[in-house]
Amino acid sequence: MDATAFLAACRALLGEAHVIADEQGMAPYLRDWRGRFTGRALAVLRPADTQQVAAVVRLCVSARVPLVPQGGNTGLVLGSVPDASGRAIVLSLARMQTVRQVDALNRTMTVDAGVILQRAQEAAAEHGCLFPLSLAAEGSCTIGGNLSTNAGGTAVLRYGNARELCLGLEVVTPQGEVWSGLRGLRKDNTGYDLRDLFIGAEGTLGVITGAVLKLYPQPKASVTALAALDSPAQALRLLSIMQDHCAASLTGFELMSAFCLQLVAKHFPALAQPLAGAHAQYALLELSSSESAEHAALLLERALGAALEQGVVRDAVVAASAAQSRGLWNLREHIPLAQAADGKNIKHDISLPVSAIADFIAATEPRLQAAFPGCQLVCFGHLGDGNLHFNVAPPKGVAHDDFLLSQEAVNRVVHDAVAACGGSISAEHGIGALKRDELARYKSPVELNLMRAIKAALDPLGLMNPGKML
Secondary structure (H helix, E strand, O other): OOHHHHHHHHHHHHOHHHEEOOHHHHHHHHEOOOOOOEOOOOEEEOOOOHHHHHHHHHHHHHHOOOEEEEOOOOOOOOOOOOOOOOOOEEEEOOOOOOEEEEEOOOOEEEEEOOOEHHHHHHHHHHOOEEOOOOOOOOOOOEHHHHHHOOOOOOOHHHHOOHHHHEEEEEEEOOOOOEEEEOOOOOOOOOOOOHHHHHOOOOOOOOEEEEEEEEOEEOOOEEEEEEEEEOOHHHHHHHHHHHHHHHHHHEEEEEEEEHHHHHHHHHHOOOOOOOOOOOOOEEEEEEEEEOOOHHHHHHHHHHHHHHHHHOOOOOEEEEOOOHHHHHHHHHHHHOHHHHHHHHOOOEOOEEEOOHHHHHHHHHHHHHHHHHHOOOOEEEEEEEHHHOEEEEEEEOOOOOOHHHHHOOHHHHHHHHHHHHHHOOOEOEOOOOOOOOOHHHHHHHOOHHHHHHHHHHHHHHOOOOOEOOOOOO
16 A cells, blocks of 8 residues: 555544644644654544544554654653654544543542543543643643653652553553553453553653543642742652651652752743742752641641751741642742743653762762853752652753753763763653663663663554654
């Protein structure tokens, strides 16, 4: 089957409007989220349901056409856009937006893969439940993409990442068959855990089309605070104090350097900076209570009081309203936007043992300064679960595009230091095409061979998101 016959078969299956083959119509699907790369494609296909996805995959197999599954296209590692060959189709799941079922008694929700994360949160809330996955792109990222990359976000400390929030999957295999594993079971010990195989696989083993998600009770109240600190080491001490006093009530613990908030103030001056004076580091804390606002406030008061008495915290402010809480979170969520407004930088999404984070920062920053004098570190992230966004911006006066030419050398300094600490070069963004070579450098040959064996067994034709991860 040649390309013309293949596209004609796709149009007969999906309808003319859902096979996009013109350059202008395809453009939004081909450009990565950060605008660094634009791929090429044979066409963009937009199936309406799982059966249409399966039929498209079967057509791709017959014509030997590679396919790139795509949700909201909010990824940061070139995992959801095609390469420059123009051979692949983009399989957009954007039309698959049905919340199939909410089972409040079982605390589960079954959704299409194209459901926007924010819509999933709202659907859970409509039934008095909480779906706790939360990240900056929640207004446009999709559940399928979240699961394909095993997304993390701001509530991992309390609820876990996407893998922990999923009980069952529906997947179209590379042969165009449908595996329906949409079981809302907490215990199912009947063989290999296929669900975990597809979560985090970035569409290289199959296409996730549906999922059963875990729900939780809505907290009665939450309270947010911003604390000023002298160092990342003091932030770790504060984290320990908060966990000792608040246990599972501590749902968020974010670290932000002074430079991060300076960037936010520069590009978003309307956002209030609630703490006066200069401080090296800041921690954003959130507590949730199943009892009352008074209970949450009391827990926070005791924990912050202990931290102040021990000299761990230099200053702190507690949000007195939902609006103030939103204002504090806006500071954290606008850091990536401020970075983008300031210019291009070299991003690192790394994971470390929590206990190693302060030593990692203290050792790696001087190494970067020695190799790239004047470079600026934009260091922030989810300290509670060991995930740092350790980004490196160019020195003042150096053109951003010129600095990007040093990306491989910068990565070597950062990733070698991560490996030395027993960490990971990808915490929540995935591997995609951007980190594929880095993965090969830091994974053991045994691990890589096992991954390749799984890929070859499930996708022997190599049509599923080729060039990503492996």
